[in-house]
Amino acid sequence: MADIAFLALAVITIGSAIAALEMRSLIYGSIALMGSLGGIAGFFLLLDAPFVALFQLAVYVGSIAVLILFTVMLVKRELIFKKIEDKRRKFAGIGLMLLIMVSLGAVFIDSGIKTITTDEPPVDFRDIGTDFVTYYWPALILMGLILASTVTGALVLARRVDVEDGQRAN
Amino acid sequence: MANELIDFTLVSIALLGIGIYGLAVKRNFIRMLFAIEIIINAANLNLVAFGRFIPDSGGQTLALFSIAIAAAEVAVGLSLIIVAYRMYQNIDIADFRSLKG
Numbered sequence: 001m002a003d004i005a006f007l008a009l010a011v012i013t014i015g016s017a018i019a020a021l022e023m024r025s026l027i028y029g030s031i032a033l034m035g036s037l038g039g040i041a042g043f044f045l046l047l048d049a050p051f052v053a054l055f056q057l058a059v060y061v062g063s064i065a066v067l068i069l070f071t072v073m074l075v076k077r078e079l080i081f082k083k084i085e086d087k088r089r090k091f092a093g094i095g096l097m098l099l100i101m102v103s104l105g106a107v108f109i110d111s112g113i114k115t116i117t118t119d120e121p122p123v124d125f126r127d128i129g130t131d132f133v134t135y136y137w138p139a140l141i142l143m144g145l146i147l148a149s150t151v152t153g154a155l156v157l158a159r160r161v162d163v164e165d166g167q168r169a170n
Numbered sequence: 171m172a173n174e175l176i177d178f179t180l181v182s183i184a185l186l187g188i189g190i191y192g193l194a195v196k197r198n199f200i201r202m203l204f205a206i207e208i209i210i211n212a213a214n215l216n217l218v219a220f221g222r223f224i225p226d227s228g229g230q231t232l233a234l235f236s237i238a239i240a241a242a243e244v245a246v247g248l249s250l251i252i253v254a255y256r257m258y259q260n261i262d263i264a265d266f267r268s269l270k271g
Contacts (some may be wrong), residue, residue, distance in 0.1 A: 093195035
């Protein structure tokens with residue numbers, strides 16, 4: 001059975017995930033998304049994975065959420081507070097969400113993983129470092145190259161051509 | 171450990187459902203990116219939870235890779251939002267129809 005910390009984290013994570021999608025203001029929405037990502041980091045701590053939890057805090061809460069906030073600030077103020085959604089699709093979307101939750105939940109509860117518990121000690125984070133530099137080193141190098149190329153691609157995409165030509169745009 | 175694997179899996183399923191709802195209903199580009207982030211986090215939670223209960227270090231390693239790739243994906247997605255906003259002065263995806271035949 002789950003303990004108090006787990007239940008509190010579940011409420012925070014799921015509640016702020018709903019708030020991130022449903023709040024009228026995009027700024028408050030992105031702050032709620034930050035709360036949801038922080039809740040996931042808390043789950044990683046509960047799962048004895050402190051290294052992944054700190055990575056999650058540094059990458060998601062620290063950089064991605066701030067990047068999203070800055071992008072929201074570049075958008076016109078009317079658009080930040082305007083709710084853009086398909087009214088007709090709303091009930092269908094809620095139905096789809098409930099269908100996925102109930103059917104997948106029923107399958108998982110009915111399956112054998114309900115009885116899985118463990119008494120074994122958690123994985124040491126030194127093992128993760130060893131994994132990275134021994135078995136996964138080609139993937140690590142590839143990941144570095146992908147990160148560098150995507151960030152360069154993002155910069156090229158978001159570049160303003162008119163400023164480069166020497167004309168100040170208003 | 172007091173928590174069982176099924177608890178984490180159920181939270182992950184709930185987050186997946188919320189993310190799919192957001193992708194289906196919202197037409198705001200930035201909110202759809204939020205929904206994608208929520209789905210990716212549900213997947214990461216599953217990876218780490220199964221890695222804890224097997225136990226095996228592969229789950230955490232894959233979760234770290236997934237977080238790094240998600241960071242790259244968000245950078246590209248946000249720059250696409252900026253480009254589309256500059257072209258259409260809007261973030262409603264129903265307005266982005268220049269590729270429509």
